[in-house]
Amino acid sequence: MSFAATILTLYPEMFPGPLGISLAGKALERGDWTCETVQIRDFATDKHRTVDDTPAGGGAGMVLKADILGAAVDHVVNAQSAGGTASIPILAMTPRGKPITQERIRELAAGPGVTILCGRFEGFDERLFEARPQIEQVSLGDVVLSGGETAAIAILDACIRLLPGVMGAASSGTEESFEEGLLEYPQYTRPFEWEGRTIPEVLRSGDHAKIAAWRKARSEDDTRLRRPDLWERYSDARDQSASGARRKKKDMDQ
Ligand code: SAH
16 A cells, blocks of 8 residues: 655645655655645635635735635545545645644554645634644754645655665664654765764774664764753653662562
């Protein structure tokens, strides 16, 4: 069963875009995933095919209309359920959403596919989310893009590389950044010496236990320094499981 990506956008020509090359492109050719776009403008009802209007309360820019977006989303959901597909998560791209995580990407990649709604201009009429609470509002991070399409491409890329067979041996990805709540350790490759800098000696020792310990220590140090937010969560979880283990041992000793 291939992973079904459906993108609702005003710019369908942006897809598959960069996902048509390299790993994702080959996976698309093989049918590991499918890429369907839906033109939001096709759901406009007036002769000018209007999809946006001025913001209530004033201010710059234009807002995507709830009635048009609702019709577009309903169309996709109905087509999917008529096709007998298991319910596919619907993500709307917005800086107001929950930041995407590798954990959520793993869940999505393990499912039947994902439907992504891409905003433009000032974004969506909020009532869309009230009336269609199944839509998950997702952000790529604390930046403002000009449209949801590049965020959708990033999210799809992250999902596709996890699909079975797409990355071959590397695909388990268990040592990658975020998989254990830590950043990955730094990587090196030949030449051994470059501009007077050498590769850490331990990595040439062939001692796998020592290498693993060094990598773990660097992962922890770098996460603590670079991502205090991740570090706090990781060290809390670690302390909790350590005290859990101590409690268990005490119970057993008694
Ligand atoms: N006025 C909005 C930004 C609109 S940017 C605000 O300040 O919240 C236009 C569109 O780009 C958005 O509707 C959204 O689909 C997309 N976009 C911008 N930044 C994004 C981000 N960090 N994550 C996901 N989508 C984003």
